[in-house]
Amino acid sequence: MSQGKKTxxxxxxxxxxxxxxxxxxxxxxxxxxxxxxxxxxGGAFMIAYFISLxxxxxxxxxxxxxxxxxxxxxxxxxSPGIMNILVxxxxxxYMGVIGVIIPVVIYMYYVYIEAxxxxxxxxxxxxxxxxxxxEALAYKSFxxxxxGFQENGSAIGFGVGQVGFYLLLVFVxxxxxxxxxxxxxxxxxxxxxxxxxxFLAVIxxxxxxxxxxxxxxxPDQNLMAGLGHMWNPTNLGTQLTNPQLWLAAAGQIFxxxxxxxxxxxxxxxxxxxxxxxVLSGLTASSANEFCEVALGGMITIPAAVVFLGAxxxxxxxxxxxxxGFNVLPLVFAQMPGGTLFGAMFFFLLFLxxxxxxxxxxxxxIAFLEEAMEIGRRQSVTILGVITAMGSGFIVYFSKDMKALxxxxxxxxxxxxxxxxxxxxxxxxxxxxxxxxWKEAHIGAEMTIPRFFKPVFKYICPGFLLIIFVxxxxxxxxxxxxxxGDRQVxxxxxxxxxxxxxxxxxxxxxxxxxxxxxxxxMIMTVKNAGPKWDKxxxxxxx
Amino acid sequence: MEPGGWxxxxxxxxxVTSLFVSCVYKVLTHKKSTEHMHGMEIDTGDVDKD
Numbered sequence: 001m002s003q004g005k006k007t008x009x010x011x012x013x014x015x016x017x018x019x020x021x022x023x024x025x026x027x028x029x030x031x032x033x034x035x036x037x038x039x040x041x042g043g044a045f046m047i048a049y050f051i052s053l054x055x056x057x058x059x060x061x062x063x064x065x066x067x068x069x070x071x072x073x074x075x076x077x078x079s080p081g082i083m084n085i086l087v088x089x090x091x092x093x094y095m096g097v098i099g100v101i102i103p104v105v106i107y108m109y110y111v112y113i114e115a116x117x118x119x120x121x122x123x124x125x126x127x128x129x130x131x132x133x134x135e136a137l138a139y140k141s142f143x144x145x146x147x148g149f150q151e152n153g154s155a156i157g158f159g160v161g162q163v164g165f166y167l168l169l170v171f172v173x174x175x176x177x178x179x180x181x182x183x184x185x186x187x188x189x190x191x192x193x194x195x196x197x198x199f200l201a202v203i204x205x206x207x208x209x210x211x212x213x214x215x216x217x218x219p220d221q222n223l224m225a226g227l228g229h230m231w232n233p234t235n236l237g238t239q240l241t242n243p244q245l246w247l248a249a250a251g252q253i254f255x256x257x258x259x260x261x262x263x264x265x266x267x268x269x270x271x272x273x274x275x276x277x278v279l280s281g282l283t284a285s286s287a288n289e290f291c292e293v294a295l296g297g298m299i300t301i302p303a304a305v306v307f308l309g310a311x312x313x314x315x316x317x318x319x320x321x322x323x324g325f326n327v328l329p330l331v332f333a334q335m336p337g338g339t340l341f342g343a344m345f346f347f348l349l350f351l352x353x354x355x356x357x358x359x360x361x362x363x364x365i366a367f368l369e370e371a372m373e374i375g376r377r378q379s380v381t382i383l384g385v386i387t388a389m390g391s392g393f394i395v396y397f398s399k400d401m402k403a404l405x406x407x408x409x410x411x412x413x414x415x416x417x418x419x420x421x422x423x424x425x426x427x428x429x430x431x432x433x434x435x436x437w438k439e440a441h442i443g444a445e446m447t448i449p450r451f452f453k454p455v456f457k458y459i460c461p462g463f464l465l466i467i468f469v470x471x472x473x474x475x476x477x478x479x480x481x482x483x484g485d486r487q488v489x490x491x492x493x494x495x496x497x498x499x500x501x502x503x504x505x506x507x508x509x510x511x512x513x514x515x516x517x518x519x520x521m522i523m524t525v526k527n528a529g530p531k532w533d534k535x536x537x538x539x540x541x
Numbered sequence: 542m543e544p545g546g547w548x549x550x551x552x553x554x555x556x557v558t559s560l561f562v563s564c565v566y567k568v569l570t571h572k573k574s575t576e577h578m579h580g581m582e583i584d585t586g587d588v589d590k591d
Contacts, residue, residue: 014568043549050556224542231553232546276571283564290561294554445571 008077008182009270015187017280020267021287022190022355024258025197027113027320029292030349034230034300035318036252040245043233047240048249053289056250056467059452059460060259060420061285063427065277066440068268070431074539076532077269078367079262080525084532086426093529097521098419099262100367103360104383105411105517106261108390109404110360111174114353115166116147116325121346122160124339129161130329131339136308136316139333143325148398152506155398167395171388173354178361179380182270186358193351194287200348201295207341208303214336221309226302229310243470243481250467255413256292257285258359260420266363274443282446291352299345300328307334324349361387367521371528386517393513397506402494406510409491413475417468424464428457 010016037045071082079099083092123129132138147163148155158165177185213222239245258264268277304313304327316327332342361383368379397403427436433453440448473479478489488499494507 013571017568043545046549046553050553227550228542228546231550232543233549236545279564279567279571283561283568286557286561286564289557293557294561297550298554446567 009272010187011183012187013275013280015183015191016267016271016275017283017287018190018194019186019355019359020258020264020280020284021291022194022352023261023263023267023359024256024284024288024356025194025291025352026356027117027324027349027353028252028256029288029352030201030296030300031320031324033252033256033292033296035320035323036248037297038230038301039318040242040248041234041236041239042229042231044236044239044245045249046231047236048246049253052246052250052253052463053285055455055459055463057253057257057259058282058285059455060424061257061264061281062278062440062448062452063424063436063456064259064264065268065281066436067423067427067431068265069271069273069275069277070439071265072269072271073273075535076370077266078370079265079363080367080521080528081370081532082265082269083426084529085536086431090529093525093532094522095422097518097525098415098422099265100363100521101514101518102260102262102411102415102419103362104364104387105390105407105514107357107360107364108387109394109407109412110353110357111170111387111391112147112163112167112395112404114170114350114357115163117346117350117353118170119146119161119163119166120325120329121343121350122166124329124332124346125343127160130342131333132329134330134334136312136326136330139329140316140326142329143321147401148395149401150399152397152399155395163395167391170350170354170357171391174357174361175380175384177354177358178365179376181376182362186362189358190355193355197348197351197355198291198295200344200351201291201299204341204345204348205295205299207335207337208299208306211303211306211335214306214334218309221306223302223306225310226305227298229305229313230297230301244474247467247470247474250463251471254420254467255416257288258356260416260423261360262363262419263359265423266366267359269366272443276444276446278440278444278448279446303335304328304331307331368524370532371524373531386520390513390517393509397509399506402504402506403510406491406494406504406507407514409475410511411514413471417464417471421461421464421468424456424461428461433457 067082067086071077071085074085076082076085078096080093080096083096083099086092087095120130129142132142144150146161155162156164177189179185180188209223211223213219215221254260271277300323301313304323308327308331313327316322328345329342332338332345335341364383365376365379368374368382369376394403394407433456436456437448437453470481474481476489476492478487480486488501493499493501494504495511497503
């Protein structure tokens with residue numbers, strides 16, 4: 001092999017755990033999770049959430065860690081290379097391409113959101129741009145101007161109140177760290193960023209838990225009301241029979257743990273043969289759950305309700321972006337010491353986002369190095385060009401966030417379901433439970449409970465397929481599972497113009513971008529296939 | 542905050558926190574975890590390596 005094949009390894013076990021946990025901990029932990037929990041009745045959501053964690057999250061995590069290390073042991077680090085040896089069929093490496101498309105394409109818009117977080121932290125700390133009084137509309141307006149929501153091209157500006165400068169900064173930071181390599185870049189950054197992130201979150205949590213009743217003229221807006229709004233089990237029985245609740249809970253687990261992203265499989269491929277992947281996988285997952293439930297669940301909604309009241313929060317919106325960039329800036333503006341706490345919170349989100357975006361680049365780097373037999377410098381350059389073009393497209397077409405939204409839906413949701421389903425089927429049915437089980441336990445100090453065997457083979461793939469089918473019915477076909485009514489879904493009508501809707505050129509171009517990236521990767525895999533097969537054959541001989 | 546809310550909150554937060562703490566404890570006290578932690582060490586070159 002070429003100069004690029006100097007084998008990379010993690011320098012410590014804690015380092016790889018923090019890197020995987022950093023990959024999983026992101027905006028979803030602090031913004032998406034609390035919004036979803038409140039929307040589906042708090043307590044009821046948590047029951048479905050923990051069941052999904054045990055039946056989907058943890059098993060797929062272990063499966064990905066196992067398959068990744070198995071592939072790494074055979075000298076492959078990329079998802080297509082690893083799938084090629086697991087499936088032993090030409091189709092395997094093409095299925096594996098999904099594990100590169102997902103992180104690379106998600107990176108293109110994730111880095112844009114990362115720039116929002118840094119921009120908000122800077123604006124909170126050094127400017128008065130986010131001291132906008134008590135009108136929710138003012139914060140929404142700032143956010144829309146900041147990200148260029150009103151007009152295509154308006155996000156590209158380099159003032160302190162525009163996203164362009166921050167985007168450039170975070171793009172350079174990501175590629176600087178990824179260029180330094182696995183151990184000196186990703187692991188080094190995560191070793192400091194993850195503890196800092198948790199430390200900042202604990203300080204903010206302490207602030208939230210000591211808020212009491214900040215405005216005596218509004219006694220109903222207090223900490224207990226905020227915690228109640230988040231955790232009270234509303235309509236437990238009715239909610240638990242609602243399929244939408246299960247879809248939301250399983251989806252949250254799924255996206256939160258970064259399973260089906262193609263990231264864990266690549267990270268695990270750099271492990272040593274005798275590393276304890278059972279404990280490492282569980283530790284990384286538990287770190288993510290701690291950040292999500294114990295920190296995210298205790299900070300965001302309680303703080304928002306204390307200052308805005310339950311109806312005030314609902315009026316602005318419970319979506320990830322509404323909660324994060326409209327509700328919370330307003331909350332921090334009302335909070336004593338809010339300038340500092342606001343800056344800390346958005347810096348925390350920024351750190352969480354960087355640890356995630358770094359993990360999205362490594363699968364692409366591993367793939368290019370492996371398939372094109374090039375070194376890190378060349379692979380970083382090629383990936384830099386590809387992602388810069390993609391990010392440029394998404395940032396330019398910022399009106400209504402159409403490009404970001406379209407790509408997030410088809411890649412950041414749809415393809416993730418597809419890849420996770422493929423991975424768990426390969427683990428349970430192609431690699432085989434007995435072989436997979438044995439492989440997972442090499443070097444393991446703790447044993448996976450035996451009841452996970454049928455979970456790996458039957459329950460997890462079945463549960464995933466059911467969730468995927470329901471997700472498709474609701475989000476692509478537009479069927480309301482409670483009433484059976486059907487309505488046109490904008491993601492589909494934007495492309496095909498069905499239901500009398502006018503198709504969106506930006507949405508169509510966004511799909512074009514995904515197709516171009518896919519075509520490039522498929523051609524690269526096609527060229528690499530014979531070399532990979534020869535390498536495998538040589539190993540077996 | 543209703544009693545049900547307290548129960549759900551304490552169980553959820555307690556479960557994830559104890560799982561996280563026990564996992565981290567196991568990782569840090571596991572013999573292998575310290576075996577190849579050399580990323581930040583400075584090699585002065587004056588000590589024999591075995």
